Amino acid sequence: MAKINFGGTVEDVVTREEFPMEKAREVLKSETIAIIGYGVQGPGQALNLRDNGFNVIIGQRKNSKTWDKAVADGWVPGQTLFEIEEAAEKGTIIQFLLSDAGQITLWPTIQKYLSPGKALYFSHGFGITFNEQTGIIPPKDVDVILVAPKGSGTSLRRLFLAGKGLNSSFAIYQDATGRAKDRVVALGIGVGSGYLFETDFKKEVYSDLTGERGTLMGAIQGIFAAQYEILRKNGHSPSEAFNETVEELTQSLMPLVAENGMDWMYANCSTTAQRGALDWWKKFKEATLPVFDELYNSVKDGKESQRSIDSNSQSDYRVKLEAELKELRESEMWQAGAAVRQLRPENK
Numbered sequence: 480m481a482k483i484n485f486g487g488t489v490e491d492v493v494t495r496e497e498f499p500m501e502k503a504r505e506v507l508k509s510e511t512i513a514i515i516g517y518g519v520q521g522p523g524q525a526l527n528l529r530d531n532g533f534n535v536i537i538g539q540r541k542n543s544k545t546w547d548k549a550v551a552d553g554w555v556p557g558q559t560l561f562e563i564e565e566a567a568e569k570g571t572i573i574q575f576l577l578s579d580a581g582q583i584t585l586w587p588t589i590q591k592y593l594s595p596g597k598a599l600y601f602s603h604g605f606g607i608t609f610n611e612q613t614g615i616i617p618p619k620d621v622d623v624i625l626v627a628p629k630g631s632g633t634s635l636r637r638l639f640l641a642g643k644g645l646n647s648s649f650a651i652y653q654d655a656t657g658r659a660k661d662r663v664v665a666l667g668i669g670v671g672s673g674y675l676f677e678t679d680f681k682k683e684v685y686s687d688l689t690g691e692r693g694t695l696m697g698a699i700q701g702i703f704a705a706q707y708e709i710l711r712k713n714g715h716s717p718s719e720a721f722n723e724t725v726e727e728l729t730q731s732l733m734p735l736v737a738e739n740g741m742d743w744m745y746a747n748c749s750t751t752a753q754r755g756a757l758d759w760w761k762k763f764k765e766a767t768l769p770v771f772d773e774l775y776n777s778v779k780d781g782k783e784s785q786r787s788i789d790s791n792s793q794s795d796y797r798v799k800l801e802a803e804l805k806e807l808r809e810s811e812m813w814q815a816g817a818a819v820r821q822l823r824p825e826n827k
């Protein structure tokens with residue numbers, strides 16, 4: 480573990496220097512990693528593990544789109560691709576990467592294959608933390624571990640192929656074998672994580688549900704829509720409104736923040752912009768702090784998890800989600816965005 484000072488708080492983190500890939504391969508050399516679920520995280524983690532030389536198999540429903548996707552990705556039926564139950568039986572580490580709602584449905588099936596000494600692996604603390612809602616209560620004689628990439632499985636794979644990595648949190652809920660720490664850190668390195676920081680199942684899911692409803696996905700769409708609406712209401716064209724709300728942020732300013740922090744991005748803007756941003760950011764913080772407080776309490780009270788389970792357990796959950804995504808896509812702001820993207824020099 481490396482001791483890193485994060486703004487005054489020293490944390491123990493795992494970097495690839497402390498836990499190189501060779502060590503991860505040694506730790507997991509006798510393991511069969513069965514990945515159940517091939518949606519977004521499944522492919523990202525499975526392909527990275529395979530490329531890193533680990534023994535990986537996939538468990539999927541036959542005659543499904545994800546079975547075909549797995550075959551297209553080079554998984555071989557009967558060798559590295561099996562039906563869910565056969566993969567769970569063969570796996571010594573079962574990576575439970577169905578959707579959080581899907582895990583509830585499949586838990587009675589997976590549970591049958593959790594023989595003593597196996598490991599049950601999640602990429603979200605949802606199923607375990609809200610087990611009064613999910614019913615996911617593992618037997619005591621298996622390891623229960625978590626590696627949660629802090630980003631999309633699509634990005635996990637793309638960054639791996641680019642020689643980079645997404646950071647991940649890791650947690651141990653049960654250490655039945657005495658090897659849970661080694662297993663979970665080895666898996667975190669194997670799936671292509673940048674650095675690993677420790678958490679617990681409850682903190683992972685509370686922070687993750689907050690983040691995705693907040694700055695990462697929900698709040699950002701909300702402030703985009705609000706600013707775009709004000710600009711358009713005051714006569715600014717869609718081009719001007721979209722560029723000033725989204726395109727400049729994604730193409731110019733956020734990459735500067737990612738490179739060297741917010742102050743550096745500010746310093747690379749005009750002094751006019753710096754004065755304004757420094758005057759206004761606290762007003763936006765004051766306006767949104769109550770909303771974030773309400774959001775976190777809704778997560779903590781189990782309201783968000785129940786909402787997710789109720790919605791995503793319905794047979795037509797994907798149809799309903801797609802209809803709302805279509806509404807977003809067809810909004811004027813994102814239609815303007817589609818036109819702007821097409822006009823990028825690299826897309827001409």
Ligand SMILES: NC(=O)C1=CN([C@@H]2O[C@H](COP(=O)(O)OP(=O)(O)OC[C@H]3O[C@@H](n4cnc5c(N)ncnc54)[C@H](O)[C@@H]3O)[C@@H](O)[C@H]2O)C=CC1
Pocket residue numbers: 516517518519520521545575576577578579580581582584585602603605627628629630631632633
């Ligand atoms: N999407 C992402 O990039 C991230 C996901 N996670 C976590 O990783 C896990 C997997 O997430 P995703 O890959 O997004 O899942 P997903 O929503 O893409 O679903 C994965 C697979 O589960 C299947 N599935 C859904 N409901 C099912 C059911 N009732 N019965 C059988 N199969 C069912 C889907 O067909 C899909 O193939 C979740 O715990 C999620 O919270 C964590 C970090 C990021």
Ligand SMILES: CC(=O)[C@](C)(O)C(=O)O
Pocket residue numbers: 628629630631632687691695
């Ligand atoms: C990509 C990710 O980290 C999320 C937003 O938490 C998720 O997909 O659940």
Ligand SMILES: [Mg+2]
Pocket residue numbers: 628629630687691
């Ligand atoms: Mg997340």
Ligand SMILES: [Mg+2]
Pocket residue numbers: 603687688691
């Ligand atoms: Mg999430």
